[in-house]
Amino acid sequence: MLKTSKWTIYLTVLISILLALAGCTNSNSTQNSSQQPAATAGSTPKAGGTLNIALSADPTTFDPSFSTAFFDRQPYQNIYDKLVDRDASGKIVPMLVEKWSISDDNKTYTFNLRQGVKFHDGTDFNAEAVKFTFERNMEKSSGRKSEMAVVSKVTVVDPNTVQIELKQPFSAFLSSLTDRSGMIVSPDAVKKYGKDFATHPVGTGPFMFKESTRGSTFVLDKNPNYWKKGFPKLDQVVYKIFPDPNIALVNLKSGAVDMITVFPTKEIANMKNDPKFQVINVAGQGFVGFEVNTTKPPFNKVELRQAVDLLIDRNAIVDVVLNGTGIPAHSPFVPSHFAYGDSDKALQPNLEKAKELLKTAGVPGGFTFTMKYVQTPMNQQLGQMIQSMLKPAGIIVNLESTDSAANNDNLNNRNFEAIISVWSGRSDPDQNIYDFFRTGGVLNRSTYSNQEVDKLLDEARLVVDEGKRKLIYDKAMKIINEELPFVFLYHPNNTIGYSKSIQGFKYISDGLIRAVDLSKN
Secondary structure, eight states, X not given: OEEEOHHHHHHHHHHXXXXXXXXXXXXXXXXXXXXXXXXXTTOOOOSOOEEXXXXXXXXXXXXXXXXXXXXXXXXXXXXXXXXXXXXXXXXXXXXXXEEEEEOTTSOEEEEEEOSSOBOTTSOBOSHHHHHHHHHHHTSTTOTTHHHHTTEEEEEEEETTEEEEEESSOOTTHHHHTTTGGGBOOOHHHHHHHGGGGGGXXXXXXXXXXXXXXXXXXXXXXEOTTOSSTTOOOOSEEXXXXXXXXXXXXXXXXXXXXXXXXXXXXXXXGGGTTOTTEEEEEEEOBOEEEEEEOTTSTTTTSHHHHHHHHHHOOHHHHHHHTSTTSEEEOSSSOOTTSTTOSGGGOOOOOOHHHHHHHHHHTTOTTOOEEEEEEEOOHHHHHHHHHHHHHHGGGTOEEXXXXXXXXXXXXXXXXXXXXXXXXXXXXXXXXXXHHHHHHSTTOTTOTTOOOOHHHHHHHHHHHXXXXXHHHHHHHHHHHHHHHHHOSEEEEEEEEEEEEEETTEESOOOOTTOOOOGGGOEEO
């Protein structure tokens, strides 16, 4: 059920500020580590208790078939199981499937499903549920339609075996199933709630949705019939919404939350010695930049897109906004991707060249546009830096902030001239590029269309060899970096902070918190 409580939000912020003034000083610190954290000495994991996690924004929906926002993915890890997942080494491992096989032509996948699994509503997880979920994800309105467009047929072989036939090979198919496309929903619950399934989610995961108060908290209760015997250890997971990571940190220090999903970058160095907390600060898989609407002025002119791109000092943004917890970006690919290379290297800022481009476009004195963004201190600072960098060329940037739900609507309805966009990233480079730049892609909010890019991105999906795929992506990025429907800014690190009273945490490269194995001292 959904409830709204403005007083809860105000009270939470007030308490947080008072706690900060009362003595939550920088003497508290954490260890900055890319390694798996060790258990607290002498501690024994306990069953029961509530895990409190700070999130930066409300999920836009609890339905994985229609989700396109990063914030949605955090609770999904605990409400839904996927057919396959990734382990701490990045390897794809079984989850709701026990094993799988792939045909010699790479077009048929046969999944042998885990038996005895129940959905939260008591109905059986089986091959029919997998077929139902896949076909739902293939619908035109689904946020998963692009990943599922390659699926030709889903066949129930028997209650515990399902076969997926592809129209053509898709090199990233298994990788796509480690995220929302692989999350299996209860067919009975979807039929019962219809569109309201978005606020009444039912999966097979270790925790069951209980309630949500928008802008404040949402609560998951332990699934007592979870298929993994002895798990979960916790009784409950409560997510608390703190748009400001500094307020989230205050709540971590005070004990009001146990984990924060975005750690204030300025505080990482200050937390390196405190024995009470741990910080994970490692390279992520995603990117931050801003989409430009290529269908209407001013950014229907490529010269104006190029001028803006040339005025951005990405190193300064990484130093100031991220305090060094990231790297400059000029592509969707990160160093851990085999597709990473020269396409990620941006040109140095060049005011004179930018002015020449403005003159070519017929606006030698500059122009004005509005940039929209989700209201967070980091986004506001980023917007202000872009505003300052473009001003010497006569380009005026008006900043407009919204909440996450309104921002998602603006993106999906193409209601923007420019809009800051954050992509958390995926392990396979296809999932960082295809939907953003393929004509009609579900994440192609710039409405970009180039037939040669389409051809190259489609071709890369057919190729298994990573070296050959990289060459194809290099060709695509050469065009994309010339036409610039998206201005890449940086690749952020994943920064997660948590109390060392939390046991069993294993960092996965997607930066998402899986609570199934966690316990509290």
